Amino acid sequence: MITFDAVTKRYADGTVAVDNLSLEAPTGEITVFVGPSGCGKTTSLRMINRMIDATEGRILLDGDPVQDIDPPKLRRGIGYVIQQAGLFPHKKIVDNVATVPLLLGWDRGKARSRAMELLERVGLDPAMGERYPFQLSGGQQQRVGVARALAADPPVLLMDEPFSAVDPIVRTSLQDELLRLQAELNKTIVFVTHDIDEAIKLGDRVAVLRVGGRLAQLADPKTLLSEPADDFVREFLGHDRGIRRLQFVGTDGLRLRTDLTVPAGFSGGSPEPWVLAVSDDGRPVGWLRGDGGGEPEPYGTFRPGRDSMRSALDAALLSPSGCAVAVGEDGKVVGVATREVLDAALAEAADG
Amino acid sequence: MGEPLLARLIADGPPSLWEWFARNWDTGRAGSVKDLLGDHLVMSLVPIVAGLVLALPLGLASARWRWLYQPTAGVFNVVYALPSLPVFMLLISVTGLSKTTVIIPLTFYAIAVLLPAVVDGLGSVPDHVRQSAVAMGFTPLRRLVQVELPIAVPVVLAGLRVVAVSSISLVSVGALIGQGGLGMLFTRAYQNPFLPPVIVGIVLIVALALVADGLLVLAQRLLTPWVRARRAS
Ligand SMILES: Nc1ncnc2c1ncn2[C@@H]1O[C@H](COP(=O)(O)OP(=O)(O)OP(=O)(O)O)[C@@H](O)[C@H]1O
Ligand SMILES: [Mg+2]
Numbered sequence: 001m002i003t004f005d006a007v008t009k010r011y012a013d014g015t016v017a018v019d020n021l022s023l024e025a026p027t028g029e030i031t032v033f034v035g036p037s038g039c040g041k042t043t044s045l046r047m048i049n050r051m052i053d054a055t056e057g058r059i060l061l062d063g064d065p066v067q068d069i070d071p072p073k074l075r076r077g078i079g080y081v082i083q084q085a086g087l088f089p090h091k092k093i094v095d096n097v098a099t100v101p102l103l104l105g106w107d108r109g110k111a112r113s114r115a116m117e118l119l120e121r122v123g124l125d126p127a128m129g130e131r132y133p134f135q136l137s138g139g140q141q142q143r144v145g146v147a148r149a150l151a152a153d154p155p156v157l158l159m160d161e162p163f164s165a166v167d168p169i170v171r172t173s174l175q176d177e178l179l180r181l182q183a184e185l186n187k188t189i190v191f192v193t194h195d196i197d198e199a200i201k202l203g204d205r206v207a208v209l210r211v212g213g214r215l216a217q218l219a220d221p222k223t224l225l226s227e228p229a230d231d232f233v234r235e236f237l238g239h240d241r242g243i244r245r246l247q248f249v250g251t252d253g254l255r256l257r258t259d260l261t262v263p264a265g266f267s268g269g270s271p272e273p274w275v276l277a278v279s280d281d282g283r284p285v286g287w288l289r290g291d292g293g294g295e296p297e298p299y300g301t302f303r304p305g306r307d308s309m310r311s312a313l314d315a316a317l318l319s320p321s322g323c324a325v326a327v328g329e330d331g332k333v334v335g336v337a338t339r340e341v342l343d344a345a346l347a348e349a350a351d352g
Numbered sequence: 353m354g355e356p357l358l359a360r361l362i363a364d365g366p367p368s369l370w371e372w373f374a375r376n377w378d379t380g381r382a383g384s385v386k387d388l389l390g391d392h393l394v395m396s397l398v399p400i401v402a403g404l405v406l407a408l409p410l411g412l413a414s415a416r417w418r419w420l421y422q423p424t425a426g427v428f429n430v431v432y433a434l435p436s437l438p439v440f441m442l443l444i445s446v447t448g449l450s451k452t453t454v455i456i457p458l459t460f461y462a463i464a465v466l467l468p469a470v471v472d473g474l475g476s477v478p479d480h481v482r483q484s485a486v487a488m489g490f491t492p493l494r495r496l497v498q499v500e501l502p503i504a505v506p507v508v509l510a511g512l513r514v515v516a517v518s519s520i521s522l523v524s525v526g527a528l529i530g531q532g533g534l535g536m537l538f539t540r541a542y543q544n545p546f547l548p549p550v551i552v553g554i555v556l557i558v559a560l561a562l563v564a565d566g567l568l569v570l571a572q573r574l575l576t577p578w579v580r581a582r583r584a585s
Pocket of ligand 1: 039194
């Protein structure tokens, strides 16, 4: 656990970057610092590994003040990932990843094989280990950055806008990857971003900071969306709070209808306005009118239990029938969530 | 001495050039071409090596304490700007008509070029790379040796190539005080207009410069494969 105990940082020029910050980042959870530019996110993060020293107050790592730990020793036990990845241009990828193990005095062979293992773990081909950083794409470099931070298996990981320099598709996959890794590794992660959607997606807890380095609200994402503490937080969360909150409503309770599917060769005769054509191997083909006229229309899918209500609703809005197609892990249709069922679930979500 | 000398060269032709070279390469007496080549090597290599050895700590200090940089670089630039002859005059009173009198100013010239190269080289380390080295728990010394200096190598080597070639060429100026290495071949020709020694001198100096440059390019390839790989991509 990382504890900020009334921490203030005043720079030499008088700028107060962090003002009397007290909060805890619990062990094994992702705590996100989010806020507008200049609100002191980076400063707060760097005070944890003492790249910046606090002016007042204390930061505790599992109860021990970081001020009492020799900085290099402290830092070797804390993984650090930054926006530009910060890879060493003159070292091969494998040696980049092996950096901290080597600093810790592991022997070369062991450090290298650990590095290879980690490359695989973050979804890279271990053959890339022999390349130099500039031979990798931005997204790949960022994965290497994560692998390097994890190399010595530190209990704590600090991440400063690690995914903001890559395009939205790569960013989404890196975020998913991080969540997958975290499910396996259970690190104590402090993650800095200025993107509230990223904060809500990744954070177990989100700390919203305002300019001047003061904590505006600390809450889990769902609470943050439903009960913003004040106008600043409300404004920072932006529009669509209601829709976004559906991300935290599950779909496992949805009653699915299984009587709305027809074989692909369907030629009319259903009393329903829309029926779902399904191929021989069980995959969705498209929506057909109950009287059999016209071509198959587009459909949207979600995985019940895994995807959120937001995905289910999105899937429903993609099809002319207003129904969302539920598919299993294998992509085969397991049922259909009708407009009425979704409606009821939404009403329930609005109450709760 | 334009027209008649050139005419004579053409009249004499290469055979006499080669003949002169073969006769004078190793006469067994002082002042043979072989000796001059040896002197030339010593007087150009010592400043290159000494320049690098001195420019490194000066550059590191200048990069660490920025206020040191301008005054230090200024001193070496002023020395660089001084005409060689008065510098020799001044030094002769201390070191006499020796090789040292040539080596000292050339070392200053080398530093004048290499000091900015070291400072720029260290400046070429991207800030995020330095920061991530700090964050990973490098001690300052280890960071310098394992991260910052290796990244500075291409810029320093580029400076070293300039220094090597200019130093090899500048040694000839030492002929003014009788310590010019291969440059001595030029002064002799001046007293007695005879071309072969001049040609031999020029060819050997250029060859020396090319060899030195080639060795440095080779060093660059071996030391910084990551730069070569970047070009290939
Ligand atoms: N070395 C410094 N000296 C003086 N002021 C600084 C220094 N570093 C940061 N600041 C100031 O402290 C405040 C917080 O900076 P910080 O870098 O922590 O912000 P941030 O939340 O990370 O912003 P961003 O989202 O733009 O990265 C800013 O007003 C900044 O100008
Ligand atoms: Mg920042």
